[in-house]
Amino acid sequence: MKLATQAIRHVDLFAGIGGLRRAFDAVGSHCTFSSEWDGFSQQTYEANFRDNRKVDGRDLRDVQAGEIDDHDILLAGFPCQPFSIAGVSKKNSLGRDHGFADLTQGTLFFDVVRILKRWRPAGFLLENVKNLKSHDGGRTFEVIRRTLEEDLGYELHYRVINALHYLPQNRERIVIVGFKEPTSFSWDRLVLPPIGQTKMSSILHPEDGSEDPEGEYTLGPRAEVNSKYTLSDKLWNYLQGYAEKHRAAGNGFGYGLVGPDDTCRTLSARYYKDGSEILVKQDGRRNPRRLTPRECARLMGYDDTFRIPVSDTQAYKQFGNSVAVPVFEEVARIMLPEIERIKKSKPQTLQAVA
Structure with missing residues (x-):
């Protein structure tokens, strides 16, 4: 344009x-x-x-x-x-x-x-x-x-x-x-x-082979999201406990869990810490995952030609x-x-x- x-x-x-x-x-x-x-x-x-x-x-x-x-x-x-x-x-x-x-x-x-x-x-x-x-x-x-x-x-x-x-x-x-x-x-x-007509499906990796694998973000012939973005049991248990504690106190603090048909909270520069504001549901697995840096780029309106030459931590800060x-x-x-x-x-x- x-x-x-x-x-x-x-x-x-x-x-x-x-x-x-x-x-x-x-x-x-x-x-x-x-x-x-x-x-x-x-x-x-x-x-x-x-x-x-x-x-x-x-x-x-x-x-x-x-x-x-x-x-x-x-x-x-x-x-x-x-x-x-x-x-x-x-x-x-x-x-x-x-x-x-x-x-x-x-x-x-x-x-x-x-x-x-x-x-x-x-x-x-x-x-x-x-x-x-x-x-x-x-x-x-x-x-x-x-x-x-x-x-x-x-x-x-x-x-x-x-x-x-x-x-x-x-x-x-x-x-x-x-x-x-x-x-x-x-x-x-x-x-x-x-407002709200665009859903998370527009930015999430499809994991069905319709896009090429990219670096360490997605792997294999189906370009599936690298398992390193899945939360550990320890972190997932902590986030659930933290959310429950605040719910009991009448506060609204806690993680944000989303699927393809949802919209999400604001991506912040602290996303690299635990990813809690935007966690993606995963079928067949107990734990959700963080967004990849490429998904964060898409979430901010950068197309896939945008180069991400830095570490995940720095990329999360930059897009946030x-x-x-x-x-x-x-x-x-x-x-x-x-x-x-x-x-x-x-x-x-x-x-x-x-």
Whole structure:
């Protein structure tokens, strides 16, 4: 789906494994700069985007705004842990700061602001957890809104979108879109399939020989899932006991067991620990199994051409931290005409603002 009719350029900040870039590449935008500090994510990114330049691996706080290449759209999935429900709960239990008070991650939003202020791109897209809007009683989001809308002068639009429209995963994320000039942008233009119509069967290995075996994920002529993904008796017994303990206490904690006709919970970066949020039922065996990394890739909207050059542990972390690609491809589709309109209204090369 290539929509751009003139050269649209984007930069990919906190790039991870390139989910946002993949979405905007799909509509014809061109990436001019990528920033990602995690070495394993860089490895996956560079395996899938064969540019002449490497990902800038510095902490974004160490990157001068003027070092970033010219662009029309800034993309940033800035770290969500300081604002997520799970992240806030963990930091509270450890007596640590969260939100903007978390100086290691929470203030990275202002590095995005620093770059927006310098380059004044035609638009931007920011992504974060749903909880960003309610964090700290709404005060965190009010700072973000006021900074982008009032201080920088961008027209702001935001909406929480669930990946269940496209994928068999309940994954709600807030999408924040901004334009430097007034536009006719409307979320009503999103074409969202009915929620929940896509089931786990669309991402699970069929294990019937209709797909080729892949690495250590699937084996043999039927490409059956490697037995290493089946939970051990010890882990399965622990998860069942843990769930029962919380059920007795009236809590909702526990594993999520799914079959081909189901949808699943949110895939998290902690999936590598025990896989408990998404366990796949197995016929003829007592214990369920984890998803393979390839199934995790499919669950996030990456097709099977996407290369996974890292260990299972790193792959689980990367896909758990990724965006749901089809959601953002649709957002990119409705953003592009507005970006092109802004470019046509100012037919000149963007210049950095001192």
